[in-house]
Amino acid sequence: MSAPPVERTDVEVESRDRAKPRRRLDPGRAQRLGLLVVIAVLVISFGSASSAFYDQQLTIFPLLRDISILCVVGLAQLAVMSIGHMNLAVGRMAALSAMVMGLAYQELHLPLYAGLVLGLLVGAAIGALTGWIISATGVNSFVVTLAMDFVLLGLVSLVYAQFTTSAAFTVKPAGMDELRKYSLADVCLGPVCGSPAVPQLFLFTVVAMLAVGWLYSRTRVGRELLLVGSNIKAAQLSGIPTGRRVIGAHALSGTLAGLAGFMLAVTAGSFTATIGSEFMIPSFLGPVLGGTLLTGGAVSVIGTLLGTTLTQVIRQGLTLLGVGLESLNIYLGAILLLALSTGRIRTVLSERKARTSR
Template sequence: MTKLLTARVEPAGRLRSLTRRPEFTLVLVALAGFVALAIATNGNLLSAGTLGAFFRFLAVPIVIGLAQMVVLAIGQMNLSVGALTGFCAMVAAWAMLEAGLPAPLAIGVALLVGLVAGVTNGLLVVFTRINGFIVTLATMTIIEGLRYGVNGPDTFQGYSPGLREFGRASLLGLPVVFLVALAVAALVAFFFARTVTGRQLLASGGSPFAARLSGISNDRSIVIAHALSGLLAGVAAVITVASSGSVNSSIGDDLLLPSFAAPIIGGVALTGGAVSVAGTCLAAFIVRLVDVLQAQFDINRRWIDLIVGAVVLGAVLLGTARQKLLRRSS
């Protein structure tokens, strides 16, 4: 009889625990927002072309949000993530058009540039002992100059037809670049949930002192987190080059706010020690809905930035309040 009661209580407890998670709230908000926007656009959002474009341009916000999330996991920030994405995109296009490299090699070069820049960020933080916010603010400015130096104000276009075709391709009705972004998200989730290095990053972010006593190198965690962030920025750059068909020196300028909005709205703490890949992806979906709302109804972009910024601020304040309540209850 006791076993039967326990069996009945456990599913109820699991359901209660699920509904209390921030991701559950985000799912409800995302569904409600999508339905409301579909109704407001008289069903235009549900057309094959519009829906395909929606998910195609959702790929970069997901990956760029993950690029910021991995640094937030150790309690730091990467302000250079948008500029680095644009720089890697410019390098990939330059490699194809000016250096004559085939698309696979150009993609490899872009990923390598992102990885090297990320490692450099991490090493600068470790050796200077300056906060990552300041270090990446400086490298962001440097990278912006380098990005402009690749081709000045001119636009790169007419590169690999195969890569551009890949950016437009669909599989089972979904854009391939969106499926790539989901695959990247799955790999990041596996990294933090199942690998020793991923758990060490979370330990360093949660309590650097306790991590050090456990034999974990916080410096190593900092370098790995920034390196992974740079690599993900390179992935976002490749997706941008494939799906846009042309790149210029302004690529990446509008990615900094979305890079913070997705993980913070998704429930990632600024203090480090916790990540939410699902929450980051869902929040990127919600921010993308706001972008579609702006495009459909010709709302001034500044108002959209105000809304997203206010939501990010609200998420930070709610997260801080939740942490205080948890500390009091414990």
């Protein structure tokens, strides 16, 4: 004889429903999703306002090329932000690396990628030196990198004045023009070619993103860098060589800055003393908008790409609509201020929510 069905009371049903775990969207993932939605809305809006925004050769190709360069710049800043530092000399490190590459091409007649490797080594060396000074002296990274910025500004200017007559190395090694002009479709060998709007330089960005993402998500060194950024005292007590991690983070930043300098020089067609002068604000905008914390301990490589894309879409769209450079700088400054405030806003809101739930 079967037992009668057990009736569940409303209290039992409610308690079981409460016991079920609710899936919540990760805050970092939610932020990246929000950026993606905003970018899509802006692309549609700017395209509706001006059909030229969708022109592959006049708009999309240079837009993606700028995004490729500035995303690498953002990754250079992300490397030091992961340990709670900042690199105000990121633009000058790019200029120094690019200067060494131009000098190598003109005086040593090195091939394209041999000169690139030499420039990256110089960027890593100057970054490591900066990190060593910070670690050895205990001086704040803001002060050290600001001083390094002035030192490199003078050094780069002196070298260009010594070896050039027009503050530029104009020798172009074989393959440089192809990198600047051609898209992925021009080098595609298979039946399905890449888009004619995607520049070849984007491949450098993909490699940089994969390398940085692998470092922070798959390696012990990456996890230790994030621990140093979260709490350097706790990291020291855990046996982490914090001094070496600081040097390593700044060396990585210098290397990525050097890569960005190379990409900008390829885009410009020459290696000039002014390379990197506009890198400061974009280097912070991309990672901060993407979810990387200024205080360290959390990074987002995909978020850096999305944050950079957002700012460049805004810049390109407003330029097509006839907005002047001064107004563009005001808008980008406001975006940076808002991005820097989001962390504090989230903290305040979470604290209020915690108090009201008690």
